[in-house]
Amino acid sequence: MISTAISVGSSANLPTDASNCFFSICNLVFVVGNSLPPSGGEKHFVFSPPNRRGLPWLKQSGNHSGVSIMTLDLGTQTGWALLSRDGSIASGSESFKPGRFEGGGMRYLRFKRWLTEVKQCAGGIDTVFMEEVRRHAGVDAAHAYGGFLATLTAWCEHHNIPYQGVPVGTIKKHATGKGNASKDEMIASVQFRGYAPVDDNEADALALLHWALEHGGAR
Secondary structure, eight states: OOOOOOOOSOGGGSOTTOOGGGGOSOSOOOOBOSSOOOTTSOOOOOBOOSSOOSSOOOOOOSOSOSOOEEEEEOSSEEEEEEEOTTSOEEEEEEEOOOOTTOOTTHHHHHHHHHHHHHHHHHTOOOEEEEEEOOOOSSHHHHHHHHHHHHHHHHHHHHTTOOEEEEEHHHHHHHHHSOTTOOHHHHHHHHHHTTOOOSSHHHHHHHHHHHHHHHHSSOO
């Protein structure tokens, strides 16, 4: 079993015996609220008490159509966000850094296994959106992105899950009004919505989730 570090919802709202399936995902950090945060910066309830491990019990909100959406900022440090079918939102930043004694393809196998575990614990994923990156800082980053993108799209095809790439500039403009927004500006934009991303990768995935809800035909 892979080790897990989680920040989850208020213990007053959590059952005492959450499903054991929730303890197999690695290094996930969740932000869970009692409803989908609306656009425009309205206040969103975020619970993050310490000292609990495993995936959170996703709280029933009763105001969502029942579609599960996953968004990804692909890379060695992959940011992700997940809207569950009950309307709850979880997000985090997952490392797929190659191990010292691993072959070059092992991180893609770990990524594929992680996707499957998330799908199983979420009760299914209906749609996937990913950042579409066309310019990279270097050759290694470009190769890594291509590997994660190929793994993701093949996984989606295997599970019959629709997927769509969204240009980085489109996501940034939707989140901040600027197509060339900095990492700090992206983090600030999702913090304004009530989230507490651990890094810019998680912030980008959350911003993409809100783009998908408004423009991606997910509703």
